Amino acid sequence: MEYEPIIGLETHVQLKTKSKMWCGCPNQYGADPNTQVCPVCLGMPGVLPVANEEALRLTALTGYLLNCDLPRHARFDRKNYFYPDVAKNYQITQLALPSTINGHVDFELNGKTERVQLTRAHLEEDVGKSFHYDRQSGVDFNRGGVPLLEIITEPCITTADMAHAYLNALKDILTYAGISDCDMEKGMVRCDVNISVRPKGTAELGAKVEIKNMNSFSGVRRALQYEIPRQIEAIQNNETIAQETRRWDDVAGITESMRNKENAHDYRYFPDPDLMAFEPSEAWLEEVKKGVVELPLARKRRFMEQYKLPDGDADVFVNDVSLGDYFEQIAVKVEQPKALANWVINNLQAKLTESETSLQELKFDAAALLELIKLVDSGKISTKIAQTVFVEMFDTGKSPAAIVEEKGLVQVSDSGAIETLCQQAIEANPGPADDFRKGKEAALNFLKGQVMKLSRGKANPALVGEVLKRILNG
Numbered sequence: 001m002e003y004e005p006i007i008g009l010e011t012h013v014q015l016k017t018k019s020k021m022w023c024g025c026p027n028q029y030g031a032d033p034n035t036q037v038c039p040v041c042l043g044m045p046g047v048l049p050v051a052n053e054e055a056l057r058l059t060a061l062t063g064y065l066l067n068c069d070l071p072r073h074a075r076f077d078r079k080n081y082f083y084p085d086v087a088k089n090y091q092i093t094q095l096a097l098p099s100t101i102n103g104h105v106d107f108e109l110n111g112k113t114e115r116v117q118l119t120r121a122h123l124e125e126d127v128g129k130s131f132h133y134d135r136q137s138g139v140d141f142n143r144g145g146v147p148l149l150e151i152i153t154e155p156c157i158t159t160a161d162m163a164h165a166y167l168n169a170l171k172d173i174l175t176y177a178g179i180s181d182c183d184m185e186k187g188m189v190r191c192d193v194n195i196s197v198r199p200k201g202t203a204e205l206g207a208k209v210e211i212k213n214m215n216s217f218s219g220v221r222r223a224l225q226y227e228i229p230r231q232i233e234a235i236q237n238n239e240t241i242a243q244e245t246r247r248w249d250d251v252a253g254i255t256e257s258m259r260n261k262e263n264a265h266d267y268r269y270f271p272d273p274d275l276m277a278f279e280p281s282e283a284w285l286e287e288v289k290k291g292v293v294e295l296p297l298a299r300k301r302r303f304m305e306q307y308k309l310p311d312g313d314a315d316v317f318v319n320d321v322s323l324g325d326y327f328e329q330i331a332v333k334v335e336q337p338k339a340l341a342n343w344v345i346n347n348l349q350a351k352l353t354e355s356e357t358s359l360q361e362l363k364f365d366a367a368a369l370l371e372l373i374k375l376v377d378s379g380k381i382s383t384k385i386a387q388t389v390f391v392e393m394f395d396t397g398k399s400p401a402a403i404v405e406e407k408g409l410v411q412v413s414d415s416g417a418i419e420t421l422c423q424q425a426i427e428a429n430p431g432p433a434d435d436f437r438k439g440k441e442a443a444l445n446f447l448k449g450q451v452m453k454l455s456r457g458k459a460n461p462a463l464v465g466e467v468l469k470r471i472l473n474g
């Protein structure tokens with residue numbers, strides 16, 4: 001019998017705000033423990049939370065970007081439980097009336113467009129972080145109260161690769177729009193995975209296993225690659241799969257049972273009496289909408305269509321937004337955007353990386369690159385010489401025309417001069433010349449290379465080829 005896994009993901013993302021969700025403490029990673037706290041985020045008696053408007057805005061913006069519905073009435077609830085990392089003994093979250101519902105994320109996987117449906121994205125607060133030492137434990141409350149968005153998918157993901165691709169697409173969207181930095185090493189994104197397995201074609205879901213607190217997308221993929229066959233094997237051996245929470249051991253590469261979930265926790269949720277319902281006005285939502293940016297997948301498709309770029313080039317400009325924007329500035333002015341893309345990717349990007357400089361620090365403007373391309377197109381300089389000119393341009397900021405002039409790099413298209421060089425090359429290399437006469441076409445490239453060398457790269461390569469052939473065949 002064939003089995004199919006059914007996977008749902010709950011992704012927690014820290015929002016990129018200056019301050020925390022309910023108080024003015026900084027939302028900043030890396031400070032000394034318990035230095036970014038106040039009576040509000042420490043849950044002292046008698047304090048009152050005040051909602052961070054920027055967090056509400058980023059939540060609504062996420063809703064627009066993920067194609068969600070934005071209810072005009074949302075509410076904050078208290079989720080009550082005792083744990084050392086929650087000083088208040090409850091976490092403020094949204095249970096019954098979240099800020100966004102429904103939605104979907106589209107992304108590419110193995111050349112196909114896939115869609116993951118979302119159930120909701122709700123706003124809550126992060127909790128403190130526990131540390132365990134040899135003989136004692138400690139809690140750092142700097143993270144407590146940081147705005148956290150929980151994005152929940154429908155159980156519609158069917159492979160480990162699909163889960164991985166969805167998470168990457170989600171991360172790209174959120175970083176693109178400035179909603180979160182999604183720095184996984186700083187714990188800004190954490191993921192809970194729900195997985196069950198059932199005989200293919202049946203409607204009923206199998207017992208659900210939860211893998212908690214994954215902090216890397218590759219970890220999610222590996223955990224699923226382990227967990228799916230584990231559950232299938234258990235079913236085939238007539239074992240019952242326990243509804244439980246498991247932990248992923250990244251070093252051992254296995255999941256192990258943490259706790260049984262037979263008795264679901266009762267968190268005694270109730271509406272937070274200290275907070276008003278959130279009822280965004282249409283005018284406010286219109287303002288939020290202005291933050292909607294072109295999403296990575298849409299940008300990729302537009303680059304491929306508008307500029308006729310291949311998949312790989314478009315990917316480069318999607319992953320490096322400022323480089324893509326730079327390309328676009330000039331692309332609208334050239335006839336062959338693909339040739340420009342080659343320049344931007346193969347030369348400019350490579351040089352930027354090599355010299356560890358940013359686009360903002362460039363010594364020449366976009367018009368100069370355009371000028372260089374025109375010099376090549378008009379046949380004034382060869383592509384090879386253009387590479388030299390580019391390096392000089394990059395280092396000094398001088399204009400391409402000035403460099404060509406100064407260094408005498410104008411392409412030699414004078415057939416008399418080229419003929420002399422060809423004669424020299426043939427005389428110096430009788431072997432390859434003979435080979436060509438005997439029908440070995442490849443020998444011509446060798447001779448061509450020699451002529452280019454003699455001309456110090458300045459000869460017009462097409463013309464060199466013609467003249468060589470004429471002399472050798474004549």
Ligand SMILES: [Zn+2]
Pocket residue numbers: 020023024025036037038039040041042145
């Ligand atoms: Zn605080």
